[in-house]
Amino acid sequence: MDNGWIVLVGGAIALLLIAPAGAVPGLAANVTYAGTPAAVHFTDTSGIADVVSRTWSFGDGTEQNTPGAGENDWRELSERQELEKNEVLGRSVVHTYPDPGSYNVTLSIATTSSVVSTTATVEAFARRQAVSVGNPSGVDNLAVSFNATYLPGMQPDFADIRFVDANATSIPYWLEDVKEGSYAHVWLALPAKMPAITMLYGNPEARSASNPDAVFLFFEDYERGDLSRWSFCGSNGKVQSDVVRDGAYAGDLNVSEPDLPEFNSNRVCLANISAGPMVIEGDFRVSEFGKWCGSGYIQAWNGTNHLYAFHLRNGSVQHYDGDHRNFSADARAETDTWHHIKVVLDTPNATEHAWLDGEYLGRAALRFSDASPVPNDTVFDDFALIGSSAWGSGDPHHFYADNIVVRKYVPVEPVLSYGDGP
Secondary structure, eight states, X not given: OOSEEEEEETTEEEEEEOOOTTOOOOEEESOSEEESSEEEEEEEOSOOXXXXXXXXXOSSSOEEEEEOTTTTSOOSOOHHHHHHHHHHTTSEEXXXXXXXXXXXXXXXXXXXXXXXXXXXXXXXXXXXXXXXXXXXXXXXXXXXXXXXEOOTTSOTTOTTOEEEOTTOOBOOEEEEEEETTTEEEEEEEEOTTOSEEEEEEOOTTOOOOOOGGGTSSEEEOSTTSSOTTSSEEOTTEEEESSSOSSSSOEEEEEEOSTTOSSOOGGGEEEEEEEESSEEEEEXXXXXSOBSSSOSEEEEEEOSSOEEEEEEEETTEEEEESXXXXXXXXXXXXXXXXXXXXXXXXXXXXXXXXXXXXXXXXXXXXXXXXXXXXXXTTOOEEEEEEEEOOOXXXXXXXXXXXXXXXXXXXXXXXXXXXXXXXX
């Protein structure tokens, strides 16, 4: 018997039904977020052939039963015929939600030998607001900031805001900063060439869908309490709570072995990014400046060669192209002080730019660590933080990091603002 087991229960024979071999329940909705009234098209995507019936529970107290007869009577079809087939066979249904809310939809598929179920969630929102996009970019999933002000009917903590494009496809977002009942600083992974999007809100049941990992090439605020976002971290990399910029945790590359001639893997945290033009931004701090080397490095690899895009050394803010060079003679860094650092790797033009605490420091030609020029349009595969080993006093030092973001770069960023109308 392929689809069940015969078992003996209390001296009697019982048939224990299991799912058909290879059967995977599948449920797709044409929208995840929608304004009310929301007419949502649900489809069974399981591919299970011997369906007897389907039960659709829509999460609002209503159900619909559809038959599964005739599953094998259809062959190669056009797209329109495929839709008709799904409707005839009960594989697709449409359900309308008149009220805002978060609905868990369950599809139960009964076959000749088993019942399998799967669940999807659809959220309906009472209100919508057009968001205009100035200077639309041709770069897809570009992380773009947006200052959203509070609107009547919105949850005070902005937990119910969602963003969709013209096709009602959800746009990932991250809430960086919120002042309840006033404003939220939001980052969105904006689709390419998008002149406008829609913000949905007005759902008292909604919980925040903020997700920085879906918006940026790389994100780390260490608040997970671990280093799971990194593809590699050496033995000296750790999460600690004694010295933090925001939240409860920060990163710490503890350099405990002085005067090593080369950077060792125990003092490196590495992340895969696979990106061309990019912005590297975050908060960084050192407990002591290196005597010969930089105390903390921001580095990028292209798979073969690497460049030291930024490092802190002897109170200076520097880059390295075969030698240590100051970005600016006037810009200074202090020990035991958090500094906000921003580096732009403009790879189409093989140029980098740097900022320290909001002050522009200058530009430099991109050169690898052996001083060879970085070719235009180089794609960097990895981004790394490195703590150096050479210090003056002989005491171990720490390279701290927090609130790290790596995102795609464009020379002119899109500007988002509330548009006219709903």
